[in-house]
Amino acid sequence: MQNKKVDVPSGKDALRWGVSLLEPLGNDSQTAWLEANLLLGKAWNKSRIKLLTTLDDYLETASWESYKNYIMCRVAQEPLQYLIGEQIFMSLCFKVNPDVLIPRGETELLVNEALKLGLDIKQPKVLDLCTGSGAIAVSLAYYLPDSEVFAVDISAKALEIARINAQANGVDNKIEFFCGDMFLALETKQFDIITCNPPYISATEYVELPVDVKKEPRLALYGGKDGLQFYRILGAGARDFLTEQGILLMEIGYKQGEEVKRIMEENGFGNIQIIRDWNGHDRIVTCTA
Numbered sequence: 001m002q003n004k005k006v007d008v009p010s011g012k013d014a015l016r017w018g019v020s021l022l023e024p025l026g027n028d029s030q031t032a033w034l035e036a037n038l039l040l041g042k043a044w045n046k047s048r049i050k051l052l053t054t055l056d057d058y059l060e061t062a063s064w065e066s067y068k069n070y071i072m073c074r075v076a077q078e079p080l081q082y083l084i085g086e087q088i089f090m091s092l093c094f095k096v097n098p099d100v101l102i103p104r105g106e107t108e109l110l111v112n113e114a115l116k117l118g119l120d121i122k123q124p125k126v127l128d129l130c131t132g133s134g135a136i137a138v139s140l141a142y143y144l145p146d147s148e149v150f151a152v153d154i155s156a157k158a159l160e161i162a163r164i165n166a167q168a169n170g171v172d173n174k175i176e177f178f179c180g181d182m183f184l185a186l187e188t189k190q191f192d193i194i195t196c197n198p199p200y201i202s203a204t205e206y207v208e209l210p211v212d213v214k215k216e217p218r219l220a221l222y223g224g225k226d227g228l229q230f231y232r233i234l235g236a237g238a239r240d241f242l243t244e245q246g247i248l249l250m251e252i253g254y255k256q257g258e259e260v261k262r263i264m265e266e267n268g269f270g271n272i273q274i275i276r277d278w279n280g281h282d283r284i285v286t287c288t289a
């Protein structure tokens with residue numbers, strides 16, 4: 001009888017095969033190797049270290065099938081994070097799946113701004129709207145030890161992930177989750193800090209998004225025809241939910257700074273500041289009630 005191992009490759013050969021398919025997609029070879037490593041580790045159920053030290057071993061049939069499937073999904077531009085099921089954000093590990101937006105580095109800027117403020121407030125009450133995976137809410141609960149956090153999302157499926165993330169990071173006792181449409185999900189309550197990374201892609205931008213970004217939920221990306229729909233809701237509603245010294249922090253699209261500033265001015269917010277990201281793009285707007 002033929003040795004079963006003839007049908008399955010060694011870890012090394014599996015990596016080489018994966019890289020040969022990932023490299024032509026425009027990845028540099030380092031990225032292709034990294035991605036193939038991560039997908040092989042996931043399929044073979046091995047940590048990075050374990051994987052590196054057992055690359056001469058042969059895969060089992062099930063791991064090989066699963067790895068082939070991951071590579072083919074990646075070739076079809078499924079985001080890597082959905083395949084490996086996680087993303088690091090603020091040095092914490094977040095579970096992600098196609099029900100939630102993949103947390104972005106830019107959003108860490110928003111969290112850092114909120115932390116600077118929150119650390120000076122005694123027992124800060126925080127509201128995170130459009131919480132998605134819970135990236136912002138969980139990070140704030142984690143790094144603001146005596147905070148109380150409320151997190152809202154219209155998607156029950158996203159909230160399931162956010163709850164898992166709160167639990168995995170040990171802050172589930174500090175966060176209350178609400179399913180609903182922005183402020184309508186809550187009874188009036190005063191918050192020291194409101195954060196929101198709303199969907200802010202306009203209709204024209206949406207059609208031009210790269211294929212992999214379009215695999216993220218439309219609900220988490222599309223911000224109405226001009227992309228500003230949620231800033232209008234925040235402008236109209238947030239002051240009723242802020243304490244006198246309360247602060248609203250929003251992530252914005254890089255071309256939206258002036259328009260979001262105008263919306264906030266029209267709604268009576270003060271001290272409006274636009275913070276740039278490391279590419280020099282307008283990225284965060286903060287303002288006071």
Ligand code: GLN
Nearest residue numbers: 103131132197198199220
């Ligand atoms: N709050 C989540 C994040 O920042 C999700 C945002 C969204 O879905 N628009 O990643």
